[in-house]
Amino acid sequence: MPTSYSISGFPEWSPEQRIIEKRVIEKIEESFRLHGFINIETCGVESYESLIKKGDGKEIYRLSKEGSGEENLGLHFDLTLPLSRYVLERRGELVFPFRRYQIQKVWRGERPQNGRYREFYQADIDIVSQGELPSHFEYEVPMAMCDTLKSLSPLGLGSFSMHINNRKLSEGFYRALGIEEIEETLRRIDKIDKLGPEKTEEILREVVGEEKSRACIELAQIKEKDPLAFEEEIEKICARWNISKGGEEKSLMLEGIKDAELVLSALRRAGFEGACIDCSIARGLDYYTGCVYETFLDDNPLLGSICSGGRYERLIKTQKQSYPGVGMSIGVSRLLSYLFSKVGAGRISPAMVLVSVWNEEERWRSDEVAKILRGRKIACEVSPTSAKIGSQIKRADKLLIPYVWFVTSQGSEVKDIRSGEQSKADPLSWEPDPRYAADIIVRE
Amino acid sequence: MPTSYSISGFPEWSPEQRIIEKRVIEKIEESFRLHGFINIETCGVESYESLIKKGDGKEIYRLSKEGSGEENLGLHFDLTLPLSRYVLERRGELVFPFRRYQIQKVWRGERPQNGRYREFYQADIDIVSQGELPSHFEYEVPMAMCDTLKSLSPLGLGSFSMHINNRKLSEGFYRALGIEEIEETLRRIDKIDKLGPEKTEEILREVVGEEKSRACIELAQIKEKDPLAFEEEIEKICARWNISKGGEEKSLMLEGIKDAELVLSALRRAGFEGACIDCSIARGLDYYTGCVYETFLDDNPLLGSICSGGRYERLIKTQKQSYPGVGMSIGVSRLLSYLFSKVGAGRISPAMVLVSVWNEEERWRSDEVAKILRGRKIACEVSPTSAKIGSQIKRADKLLIPYVWFVTSQGSEVKDIRSGEQSKADPLSWEPDPRYAADIIVRE
Numbered sequence: 001m002p003t004s005y006s007i008s009g010f011p012e013w014s015p016e017q018r019i020i021e022k023r024v025i026e027k028i029e030e031s032f033r034l035h036g037f038i039n040i041e042t043c044g045v046e047s048y049e050s051l052i053k054k055g056d057g058k059e060i061y062r063l064s065k066e067g068s069g070e071e072n073l074g075l076h077f078d079l080t081l082p083l084s085r086y087v088l089e090r091r092g093e094l095v096f097p098f099r100r101y102q103i104q105k106v107w108r109g110e111r112p113q114n115g116r117y118r119e120f121y122q123a124d125i126d127i128v129s130q131g132e133l134p135s136h137f138e139y140e141v142p143m144a145m146c147d148t149l150k151s152l153s154p155l156g157l158g159s160f161s162m163h164i165n166n167r168k169l170s171e172g173f174y175r176a177l178g179i180e181e182i183e184e185t186l187r188r189i190d191k192i193d194k195l196g197p198e199k200t201e202e203i204l205r206e207v208v209g210e211e212k213s214r215a216c217i218e219l220a221q222i223k224e225k226d227p228l229a230f231e232e233e234i235e236k237i238c239a240r241w242n243i244s245k246g247g248e249e250k251s252l253m254l255e256g257i258k259d260a261e262l263v264l265s266a267l268r269r270a271g272f273e274g275a276c277i278d279c280s281i282a283r284g285l286d287y288y289t290g291c292v293y294e295t296f297l298d299d300n301p302l303l304g305s306i307c308s309g310g311r312y313e314r315l316i317k318t319q320k321q322s323y324p325g326v327g328m329s330i331g332v333s334r335l336l337s338y339l340f341s342k343v344g345a346g347r348i349s350p351a352m353v354l355v356s357v358w359n360e361e362e363r364w365r366s367d368e369v370a371k372i373l374r375g376r377k378i379a380c381e382v383s384p385t386s387a388k389i390g391s392q393i394k395r396a397d398k399l400l401i402p403y404v405w406f407v408t409s410q411g412s413e414v415k416d417i418r419s420g421e422q423s424k425a426d427p428l429s430w431e432p433d434p435r436y437a438a439d440i441i442v443r444e
Numbered sequence: 445m446p447t448s449y450s451i452s453g454f455p456e457w458s459p460e461q462r463i464i465e466k467r468v469i470e471k472i473e474e475s476f477r478l479h480g481f482i483n484i485e486t487c488g489v490e491s492y493e494s495l496i497k498k499g500d501g502k503e504i505y506r507l508s509k510e511g512s513g514e515e516n517l518g519l520h521f522d523l524t525l526p527l528s529r530y531v532l533e534r535r536g537e538l539v540f541p542f543r544r545y546q547i548q549k550v551w552r553g554e555r556p557q558n559g560r561y562r563e564f565y566q567a568d569i570d571i572v573s574q575g576e577l578p579s580h581f582e583y584e585v586p587m588a589m590c591d592t593l594k595s596l597s598p599l600g601l602g603s604f605s606m607h608i609n610n611r612k613l614s615e616g617f618y619r620a621l622g623i624e625e626i627e628e629t630l631r632r633i634d635k636i637d638k639l640g641p642e643k644t645e646e647i648l649r650e651v652v653g654e655e656k657s658r659a660c661i662e663l664a665q666i667k668e669k670d671p672l673a674f675e676e677e678i679e680k681i682c683a684r685w686n687i688s689k690g691g692e693e694k695s696l697m698l699e700g701i702k703d704a705e706l707v708l709s710a711l712r713r714a715g716f717e718g719a720c721i722d723c724s725i726a727r728g729l730d731y732y733t734g735c736v737y738e739t740f741l742d743d744n745p746l747l748g749s750i751c752s753g754g755r756y757e758r759l760i761k762t763q764k765q766s767y768p769g770v771g772m773s774i775g776v777s778r779l780l781s782y783l784f785s786k787v788g789a790g791r792i793s794p795a796m797v798l799v800s801v802w803n804e805e806e807r808w809r810s811d812e813v814a815k816i817l818r819g820r821k822i823a824c825e826v827s828p829t830s831a832k833i834g835s836q837i838k839r840a841d842k843l844l845i846p847y848v849w850f851v852t853s854q855g856s857e858v859k860d861i862r863s864g865e866q867s868k869a870d871p872l873s874w875e876p877d878p879r880y881a882a883d884i885i886v887r888e
Contacts, residue, residue: 006533007517010487014537015544018483034818036795036825038843039462043454043563044488044549057510063519064508065553066501073451075507089450093458095792095842097828100459105488109509119487127828134828136807147818269808270815348539351480363580364713371714374478374591381480384541384571384578398539401480 009118016345031148037101042082075107096130126327133324138291139266156342161274165281169256176249190282220280289313347439349399353380372427402436453562460789475592481545486526519551523568540574570771577768582735583710600786605718609725613700620693634726664724733757791883793843797824816871846880
């Protein structure tokens with residue numbers, strides 16, 4: 001992957017790669033809009049206090065200025081915290097449930113040696129309610145994301161699997177076992193993907209002891225595509241660990257199971273065969289309270305989750321009112337690092353035509369042709385030089401501009417430099433071949 | 445103007461305002477592409493050393509992290525410095541002349557009490573050459589910008605005037621007078637717009653003395669739309685200050701005059717009547733070497749220049765090679781503060797249809813209709829509740845969604861909530877009224 005990191009950790013793309021990035025963002029945005037999400041953009045900074053409350057200080061970029069020193073500002077590291085502030089500030093004017101999308105860069109000062117980006121695009125959708133949030137949103141948001149990821153298949157995105165879990169399920173099970181350190185247990189279980197079950201069981205033992213640690217790992221290993229098979233697995237594990245049917249903990253578990261199954265069946269009904277309930281999905285963030293989601297590429301699971309999120313109850317709140325929500329985020333830059341191997345740019349310049357220049361005295365003729373073409377929404381560039389026609393064509397060739405226009409006082413001709421065909425053309429009526437409009441080429 | 449500044453100096457728009465911002469950016473981008481400019485995006489940071497070399501330390505945001513302290517990174521304050529780095533890093537792979545556009549946020553820690561934004565969008569085009577840069581680019585870039593600004597007239601942008609000057613003209617004149625402090629003189633002349641001629645003459649006296657100061661102010665007051673009248677004015681001022689015809693300084697002046705006139709006549713030929721040569725345009729930045737440009741709105745000159753730039757010779761260079769360029773930048777956020785008073789959003793949600801829900805058990809029916817509509821690229825939202833139809837319609841009304849869809853097991857009906865018309869509809873073939881596609885309304 002020809003990635004440039006002139007500033008360590010801050011990726012920057014070539015013009016060709018940027019075409020792909022732009023196209024990916026456009027596709028994502030189109031899908032978000034089809035699902036009725038409203039666009040907002042928040043500023044790049046948040047108060048440093050609010051950032052440090054939710055994030056890791058070692059990864060937060062704080063701002064300072066010569067003369068005034070450290071400011072009470074830092075760069076946002078996600079789009080959830082900004083959403084939370086935005087919703088609270090505008091709660092009097094927004095229409096709830098508020099469906100918003102936001103596609104922006106975020107910054108995290110992670111160690112570049114981990115191969116992580118320090119600046120990257122996220123594409124988020126959230127539905128935020130005032131007061132109650134019905135559980136159908138817990139399938140509507142992942143459904144919108146599945147539709148969105150599917151819409152990227154013409155850009156090379158292969159099949160993917162969305163893994164669903166529910167915090168109530170895990171918490172109910174942990175509590176039924178007598179575990180009280182719910183958050184810490186979730187945080188350690190979240191590492192199972194990287195560490196494997198043995199190592200995770202080991203680090204979990206320090207918190208909950210040997211037996212409970214084994215039970216937690218057993219739960220985390222339940223992964224089913226079929227709701228009935230999933231229920232059977234749950235019955236078995238409850239029997240094995242003596243979790244009674246009646247308890248409060250068990251009913252919390254059952255709520256979680258119901259909500260997770262609702263998502264699973266909605267996704268399967270919509271044809272997303274890759275959907276499954278996966279009890280290892282914990283999500284490190286402490287604000288999730290219901291369903292949680294992670295999404296993996298079938299042909300590149302090691303890339304990690306490309307689209308994650310969950311339901312939160314108390315992340316956005318005033319003293320009097322809470323604003324529960326469900327949100328998911330696509331890691332666009334991470335996705336790109338994968339898509340760059342699947343697709344290439346079929347164009348470099350957006351120009352469809354290079355208008356050649358006969359000599360500098362007659363450059364105005366070429367300018368006039370260009371003006372007419374642009375007025376008809378045909379992108380073009382006037383040749384930078386009036387040097388030999390061969391060298392003018394060479395520029396079109398290098399920039400993958402399909403046509404070269406020849407202007408004389410007697411009229412115009414246009415040459416398709418790929419086929420070599422040349423014919424008379426009137427700038428007022430000429431049309432380029434529509435197949436040249438494509439600026440993305442899927443490899444192999 | 446309903447602007448929110450929850451973080452002082454960092455503007456953030458309402459969903460309706462964001463629609464306008466997005467549309468403005470799309471229009472600008474479309475025009476840049478029609479002119480054959482290639483898009484790039486650079487990261488938000490630059491090395492602090494390179495920033496401090498070109499900018500004011502008090503306005504540059506430097507980054508720091510807990511534990512590691514101040515980093516050698518700061519937020520970029522324009523898109524020219526990043527371009528310069530990008531071009532040098534990729535000089536082996538780019539095709540020169542390199543025509544690039546870039547639309548991104550930049551950050552400047554200016555005092556918010558000046559009404560300046562600390563975070564704002566710039567939209568830049570530059571043409572960068574390797575070695576020589578022919579002077580026709582000095583009209584091509586401002587011409588592309590005039591076309592771009594004109595393309596914003598459906599969004600409320602009124603007529604504008606592009607003011608052209610040339611550094612060689614000013615420098616030749618100053619040198620002919622015997623002034624050696626060229627940069628300092630230009631920097632002070634640049635203030636004439638804000639301070640007026642008397643006050644500027646005063647502050648200029650400290651540098652060049654009383655007589656030369658008067659001469660400089662006289663030159664700065666030359667402003668002509670007609671090339672012939674302009675040449676006459678220049679002849680007169682040269683005669684008045686005894687500037688001989690033969691000298692080296694005079695020939696520098698003449699070069700500047702020729703290049704400025706080339707731009708003026710190209711813009712006038714293209715129908716931009718507002719173009720003029722204005723010898724007060726100095727541009728504070730020291731890297732300009734040829735034509736310089738500023739653009740003012742005829743109905744709001746106090747907004748200041750909305751689109752500025754110029755030619756630079758030695759801004760981008762290696763030890764062996766220089767990369768001269770011409771570039772201009774639109775201050776998008778400044779423009780927006782003006783456009784918000786001219787246009788409003790005709791939509792809030794991108795949804796064309798709110799699919800109502802009869803009861804929660806039958807929500808799946810509404811989901812299916814929504815799926816079909818989305819597959820046909822008709823944006824829609826499924827009602828968040830199955831409450832009384834009246835309250836569902838109310839949501840559509842608040843979000844300016846034009847249609848409400850009613851789903852029953854017997855079939856669908858759709859209601860245009862503006863006209864009140866209701867009729868049978870098939871999600872596989874129904875089409876919305878095309879006039880509802882407009883999401884911008886021009887006021888008055």
